[in-house]
Structure formats: C-alpha cells, structure tokens
Amino acid sequence: MVEPLSSDEIDTQLPNEWSREGDEIVRRFEFDSYLAGVGFAGGAGGLAEEAFHHPTITIEWREVEVRLTTHDAGGITKKDIELAQRLDELYE
Numbered sequence: 001m002v003e004p005l006s007s008d009e010i011d012t013q014l015p016n017e018w019s020r021e022g023d024e025i026v027r028r029f030e031f032d033s034y035l036a037g038v039g040f041a042g043g044a045g046g047l048a049e050e051a052f053h054h055p056t057i058t059i060e061w062r063e064v065e066v067r068l069t070t071h072d073a074g075g076i077t078k079k080d081i082e083l084a085q086r087l088d089e090l091y092e
C-alpha cells in the first residue's frame with residue numbers, strides 16, 4: 001500500500017505549476033478553446049486509466065482543473081506526483 005508523503009516531501013516533489021490544497025494537489029490548465037480543454041481532459045482520462053489513478057477533472061470555459069489525491073492512502077502520494085508530471089507532459 002502506498003504511503004502518504006510528508007509535507008517536506010510534497011514541497012520538494014510538487015511539480016512547478018501545481019499547488020497543494022490540503023490533501024490534494026491542483027493545477028489549472030488553460031486552453032484557446034473549450035473543445036481543446038475537452039480534448040485534454042480525454043487524454044488525461046487515458047493517462048489516469050493507464051495509471052489506475054483517477055483525478056477529479058473539471059472542464060470549464062478554456063480551462064481544465066485537475067485535482068489529485070490518493071483516496072486509498074488518505075493523502076498525497078507518489079502516485080499523485082507521478083500522474084501530475086505525466087499530465088504536464090501531455091499539456092506541453
């Protein structure tokens with residue numbers, strides 16, 4: 001079972017564009033169109049399924065908010081950090 005990271009570990013491992021909100025890490029991705037955000041959300045869902053680790057994805061007007069936490073561990077784990085990194089690669 002994966003263990004929650006300590007606050008220090010989160011601070012050092014959190015990718016640059018992400019922020020911590022309690023037991024979640026959050027990033028808002030910006031797009032030129034609503035449908036570009038929808039497409040990104042679809043790709044994010046595919047990465048989530050590959051990792052079997054599922055974020056909360058909110059699709060808004062030209063923005064997509066992704067929230068990650070590890071429910072099984074009750075906190076932020078390396079699974080969240082790793083998927084965040086993959087989402088950043090998808091976005092770039």
Ligand SMILES: C[C@H](O)[C@H](O)[C@H]1CNC2=NC(N)=NC(=O)C2=N1
Pocket residue numbers: 052053054055068069070071072073
């Ligand atoms: C049984 C458990 O729900 C599964 O192992 C997976 C599914 N996707 C998941 N996604 C997230 N974000 N956290 C989990 O703990 C998690 N667990």
